[in-house]
Amino acid sequence: MVAMNTQKQNLLIRLSSDFVDISFKESDIFKWSYKEKTIYFNPLEKYTVFSISLLHELAHATLNHDEYHLDIELLKIEREAWQKTKELCEKYNITFNENFAENNLDTYRNWLHLRSLCPDCKVNGMQLSNLNYRCLACFREWTNNDSRFKRLHKRIKK
Ligand SMILES: [Zn+2]
Ligand SMILES: [Zn+2]
Structure with missing residues (x-):
């Protein structure tokens, strides 16, 4: 366990008692796992980033977002999650940072764009099914890995 300041600890304690069905686990990223019903968090982030990121993943959790969606749906899901994050921030007295949310959405949009580029000719590809x-x-035809937190890999099909 990484030593966390009381502010972070208090928030985690409060969220774990308000959401008893969700587990909270230390990691080097912030991520909601639908399968594991677990929110992963990076204890090393400074409180402003820590709190909003934690509530963002909690937003995914309370909206019951799972991992399987087409790219075009992902952006909609992210928007929903940020909207919900705003509500949660009000509830837990955390400053919601509009710029932080917008930057995140931009990064996300960019990530989706990169995913859709052909590894050969860099033309925009069409998504066939989940990751193809x-x-x-x-x-x-190519396949992308599933997680936006992993480095983006393109595996070319024979
Ligand atoms: Zn998100
Ligand atoms: Zn091509």
Whole structure:
């Protein structure tokens, strides 16, 4: 366990008692796992980032977001989650940072864009099913890894 300041500890204690069905686990990222019903958090972030990021993942959790969506749905899900984060911030007396939310959405948009580029000709591909894409120019098909927290990998199908 990384030593956390009382402010962070108090927030975690409060959230764990308000959401008894959700587990909170230390990690190097912030992430909601639908399968594990667990919110992963990075205890090293400074409180302003820590608190809003934690509540953002809690927003995904309370909205019951799972891991399987098409890219076009993901952006909508992120928007919903940030909206909910705002409500949760009010409830828990945490300053909601509009810029932080917008920057996150921009990063997300950019990530989705990169995912959709053909590894060969860099033309925008079409998403076929969950993580499979096809280039509209050269018809190359490829698969992306599933997590936006992992480095983006493109695996080219034979
Ligand atoms: Zn999110
Ligand atoms: Zn191509």
